[in-house]
Amino acid sequence: MGPVPGHIILIGPMCAGKSTVGKRLAAVLGIPFVDLDRQVEAMVGPLLPFFQQQGEQAFRTIESKVLAEVLDGPRSVIATGGGTPFHGDNLTWMERSGALFHLHVPLDVLLGRVQRSGLDRPLLHGLSGEALQARVAELLEERASGYASARFQVDASGDPSVVTERIMAILAQVK
Numbered sequence: 542m543g544p545v546p547g548h549i550i551l552i553g554p555m556c557a558g559k560s561t562v563g564k565r566l567a568a569v570l571g572i573p574f575v576d577l578d579r580q581v582e583a584m585v586g587p588l589l590p591f592f593q594q595q596g597e598q599a600f601r602t603i604e605s606k607v608l609a610e611v612l613d614g615p616r617s618v619i620a621t622g623g624g625t626p627f628h629g630d631n632l633t634w635m636e637r638s639g640a641l642f643h644l645h646v647p648l649d650v651l652l653g654r655v656q657r658s659g660l661d662r663p664l665l666h667g668l669s670g671e672a673l674q675a676r677v678a679e680l681l682e683e684r685a686s687g688y689a690s691a692r693f694q695v696d697a698s699g700d701p702s703v704v705t706e707r708i709m710a711i712l713a714q715v716k
Contacts, residue, residue: 563618
């Protein structure tokens with residue numbers, strides 16, 4: 542398989558598996574992995590306090606600057622934040638910089654993941670039960686058209702190794 546030009550960029554909702562799959566994919570491809578949230582966190586500290594003190598807009602502004610730097614850097618697998626594509630020109634920049642993969646996870650599967658490991662996410666902080674379910678569903682609905690614009694749609698409801706294999710199969714067919 543010849544290399545796919547540009548970055549491999551993973552988008553999708555929080556807890557879709559972007560970071561887990563991204564690490565695996567980068568290892569298989571032998572290229573760097575960049576977790577955009579961790580890059581922002583390295584600049585501002587833990588995200589939840591930053592969100593609470595500075596607000597989402599301040600976070601998105603920094604996130605966009607970090608994204609631009611990463612996209613200008615060496616070819617990488619990039620795991621974005623769930624809201625990254627929806628701020629400023631981020632989606633356009635990502636589409637121009639590589640192959641954009643939407644990791645699709647059905648709401649029921651996503652809710653299970655969020656309840657197990659996503660309650661620390663700033664946009665879900667303090668929510669539980671029906672309020673949590675409603676917020677996750679709301680975010681998915683608000684972002685659905687942006688996620689759907691990704692060139693490649695990948696079912697990410699299964700094991701991360703299976704999702705990685707699905708992406709590798711797509712990459713093998715891309716010219």
